[in-house]
Amino acid sequence: MxxxxxxxxxxxxxxxxxxxxxxxxxxxxxxxxxxxxxRVGKEVRNALSNGAHTEPGEKQSLASAALGVGAAAARGxxxxxxxxxxxxxxxxxxxxxxxxxxxxxxxxxxxxxxxxLVGGLGLMIYSVTTAAFAAVEQASQDSAASAxxxxxxxxxxxxxxxxxxxPWQVIASLxxxxxxxxxxxxLAKLLDAADPDHEARDLGAGSVVTEExxxxxxxxxxxxxxxxxxxxxxYVTAMTSYPGMDAQKAKATYDRALGWVLGQSQRxxxxxxxxxxxxxxxxxxxxxxxxxNTKIILGVIKSALPGATxxxxxxxxxITIATAIVESRITNHDQKVxxxxxxxxxxxxxxxxxxxxLRPDWSTARFLKALFAVPGWQVTDPGVVAQTVQVSAFPxxxxxxxGEARGIVAAYWAQxxxxxxxxxxxxxVPIAPGGVAIGGSGxxxxxxxxxxxxxxxxxxSAKISDWFSYGDALRLDQRxxxxxxISMPEGSPVYSASAGxxxxxxxxxxxxxLGYYVIIQHGExxxxxxxxxxxxxxxxxxxxTPGQQVGEVGTTGDSNGxxxxxxxxxxxxxxxxxxxxxxxxxxxxxxxxxxxxxxx
Numbered sequence: 001m002x003x004x005x006x007x008x009x010x011x012x013x014x015x016x017x018x019x020x021x022x023x024x025x026x027x028x029x030x031x032x033x034x035x036x037x038x039r040v041g042k043e044v045r046n047a048l049s050n051g052a053h054t055e056p057g058e059k060q061s062l063a064s065a066a067l068g069v070g071a072a073a074a075r076g077x078x079x080x081x082x083x084x085x086x087x088x089x090x091x092x093x094x095x096x097x098x099x100x101x102x103x104x105x106x107x108x109x110x111x112x113x114x115x116x117l118v119g120g121l122g123l124m125i126y127s128v129t130t131a132a133f134a135a136v137e138q139a140s141q142d143s144a145a146s147a148x149x150x151x152x153x154x155x156x157x158x159x160x161x162x163x164x165x166x167p168w169q170v171i172a173s174l175x176x177x178x179x180x181x182x183x184x185x186x187l188a189k190l191l192d193a194a195d196p197d198h199e200a201r202d203l204g205a206g207s208v209v210t211e212e213x214x215x216x217x218x219x220x221x222x223x224x225x226x227x228x229x230x231x232x233x234x235y236v237t238a239m240t241s242y243p244g245m246d247a248q249k250a251k252a253t254y255d256r257a258l259g260w261v262l263g264q265s266q267r268x269x270x271x272x273x274x275x276x277x278x279x280x281x282x283x284x285x286x287x288x289x290x291x292x293n294t295k296i297i298l299g300v301i302k303s304a305l306p307g308a309t310x311x312x313x314x315x316x317x318x319i320t321i322a323t324a325i326v327e328s329r330i331t332n333h334d335q336k337v338x339x340x341x342x343x344x345x346x347x348x349x350x351x352x353x354x355x356x357x358l359r360p361d362w363s364t365a366r367f368l369k370a371l372f373a374v375p376g377w378q379v380t381d382p383g384v385v386a387q388t389v390q391v392s393a394f395p396x397x398x399x400x401x402x403g404e405a406r407g408i409v410a411a412y413w414a415q416x417x418x419x420x421x422x423x424x425x426x427x428x429v430p431i432a433p434g435g436v437a438i439g440g441s442g443x444x445x446x447x448x449x450x451x452x453x454x455x456x457x458x459x460x461s462a463k464i465s466d467w468f469s470y471g472d473a474l475r476l477d478q479r480x481x482x483x484x485x486i487s488m489p490e491g492s493p494v495y496s497a498s499a500g501x502x503x504x505x506x507x508x509x510x511x512x513x514l515g516y517y518v519i520i521q522h523g524e525x526x527x528x529x530x531x532x533x534x535x536x537x538x539x540x541x542x543x544x545t546p547g548q549q550v551g552e553v554g555t556t557g558d559s560n561g562x563x564x565x566x567x568x569x570x571x572x573x574x575x576x577x578x579x580x581x582x583x584x585x586x587x588x589x590x591x592x593x594x595x596x597x598x599x600x
């Protein structure tokens with residue numbers, strides 16, 4: 001029913017008029033300021049009906065421009081759904097000068113920021129990379145220098161490398177093997193034949209940087225191992241065909257060059273002898289005569305095995321000194337006993353004349369001739385080899401005193417200059433089983449001050465099965481391992497690496513994952529010898545000498561096979577035994593590897 005007002009005006013308000021009444025505010029009277037709600041509503045209506053409107057000469061506001069884009073998008077949505085809204089809104093934004101300039105400004109600023117950021121990062125990466133390469137190269141040069149490559153020779157090898165596009169480390173290592181500079185053009189042709197596509201020439205392939213930062217080692221990922229093996233195959237194949245080379249020399253030459261590339265040191269610290277009264281011959285302190293005879297014996301060995309592997313030199317020295325201990329206490333007996341026996345090795349008259357057998361240099365050379373004739377002497381148990389040479393009625397005696405021999409060799413090797421082989425003896429040319437030759441006569445790192453020795457026999461089929469590793473949280477393959485694992489047959493003897501005192505022992509009970517073990521304090525470090533086959537006989541407080549047997553290899557505790565786990569702790573922190581022992585003249589790298597273990 002019409003209201004009184006409607007009756008008075010004669011007008012009835014319909015739904016359309018009611019909507020207009022609800023949305024069209026009355027114009028403000030004179031002096032009245034439009035309400036904010038009314039101004040925004042008007043702007044929205046104008047934008048939705050006509051787009052964003054700006055009076056001539058008036059700068060368009062961002063709100064107005066945005067509303068214009070919204071209006072265009074709304075119209076596009078009405079005709080083309082979401083795609084139409086995006087297209088219409090985008091076109092409106094591009095056509096609007098205010099929004100176009102704003103967008104271009106934002107994009108330009110972002111581009112400039114990204115360019116500055118990328119440039120800064122690039123410069124930083126370049127600086128870090130350059131410094132890293134410089135550190136690696138310096139470590140490589142230091143490693144070569146430690147093996148006797150002086151600065152003048154290094155400059156010449158680097159110049160040859162630049163002209164031939166060959167690694168200077170390969171040129172230098174081959175020169176060391178040959179005794180003269182190699183023909184780089186001939187070597188390059190051999191490499192081209194082995195690797196025509198030049199895909200496996202980088203000696204650093206497969207290597208990763210160690211925790212120290214400058215030195216490297218071959219990684220444990222399959223791809224890294226494969227890359228390293230491919231490069232090794234190329235260089236060894238090429239050098240095997242080089243004049244004067246064979247497969248064994250080629251492998252040793254490559255391994256030495258690779259060690260230099262990886263920056264692995266081969267320094268031999270000078271030895272000053274034991275000086276602490278720990279060295280004994282059959283339990284008694286060494287005398288001056290015994291020391292002098294020892295130096296002559298070791299000097300003859302150096303001359304008999306020029307350029308031999310450290311493993312061979314070590315084996316020969318241990319066997320010879322142990323034999324001298326058993327036969328004469330390393331003294332030159334001039335009275336015949338046991339029929340006609342004379343001298344340091346108690347050789348019978350069929351070995352030589354009385355005069356010859358009483359000369360330490362001659363009798364040593366004669367012993368070595370017989371030693372080198374024993375098949376596989378380099379990798380056979382040293383006690384067994386000594387018995388084969390001497391044919392003693394007491395075959396176990398040489399093994400019994402092998403520990404003393406190790407300590408004596410460790411103490412006096414570096415002090416013993418080469419002694420010439422007597423002209424009337426041909427010691428023969430022993431066939432080496434392979435390995436890395438890390439120095440010529442008198443240069444191999446058997447010993448240094450200490451003394452320190454390997455805690456096992458090289459001749460007992462020992463093989464490295466796992467190296468020390470700090471681990472890598474970002475790489476699952478880089479697990480942490482706080483020592484070195486050496487695989488050996490059950491019952492193989494384990495020796496004290498140096499003089500010291502037992503501070504812990506498993507006794508008669510296996511200790512969890514450690515099995516049967518002993519822990520010995522060697523000066524500033526503590527060494528753990530783990531997984532013995534049976535309880536150790538040593539007790540806490542016992543003192544040991546270098547090379548003294550402390551246990552037997554087994555697989556007790558957390559172990560998957562017969563092996564010795566050897567680790568060192570310094571200042572409460574586990575350390576890599578390899579560099580620590582190397583500084584003391586003992587090189588674990590001479591020990592054969594149990595596949596798939598990679599070189600250190």
